[in-house]
Amino acid sequence: MYLSIIKSLTTAVLVTLLFGNTLGQGCSDAGFCTIESFQPHEDNDESKEYKNHIKLGVSYGDADHSIYIIGNYLEFGRQTGEKLGIDFKLTSISQNGNGISTLGLSDLYLNANYAVTNTLTLTLGSKVPVSKSNAVKDNLPLPMDYQSTLGTLDLIVGIGYTINKLQLVLALQQPLTQNKNEFISDDYPANSELSNFQSTNKFKRNGDVLLRISHPVTIAKMLTITPSILPVYHLGVDKYTDASGTEQEIKGSDGLTLNGNAYFDFALNDKNSIQLNFGLPFIVRDVRPDGLTRSFIATLEYRYSF
16 A cells, blocks of 8 residues: 555655745755665665765755855765664855855764664764854855854754665754854845845754655666655744844744655666755745755765775
């Protein structure tokens, strides 16, 4: 029965990705939906032969306020034994729009994965900022939409379960610290586009929970297509401090974002592969002060196993 449901989801995801035009937050971009153990995967004998991998990726996304982003990442992963694996990922991002261009390193992800059984995996990790979220222009703080990182140290925990190729992931990303952003929209003149951005001075961001449901479909020996549904729930209302020093709630910043993803994996040989994936949201939060909004995002990734 679930196979018919998956086929329906596959059709819905692919059709919407090809023809949809919604606006909202793709993935979470707080980071955990792109972690290796939380991504859809196709287990095979060839992939288990190699204990190490290196991944290089570049992504393009359309954001709010006529901003577009280009992201990059470098990842190294190692299977240290039959059950334990570790991976490290360094990210960077460029934001461009409204006459402003920014570029900077973002975060370092450190994760450990433990295979309890062949079908059950636990993940424990962290997101460590390698930049500060206090970029300025003309001596004025920029909004989060132009920052290369959320600037928070985050705890990441998750569990993955596979049943008959149906892959389920449940994960939490919780900030342990907050950032040093000082953007207040009233500091900008009324004719400035930045006066329309959400103030994030002394920004306090809540955590996120995600559930990923995916099912790889082997089309040919070299090609696997994986549709994925990804709800992300923001656990609380975010806050900022206004110009008078009063802490304010950002109403509408909590709640659900529902994303669709489609992954196209091309196996060049047993060591080299290329992945192209697309994502966009179907349901969005009313307000997204963290600057993570994406109406569409596409990523191209190269993987080398050894």
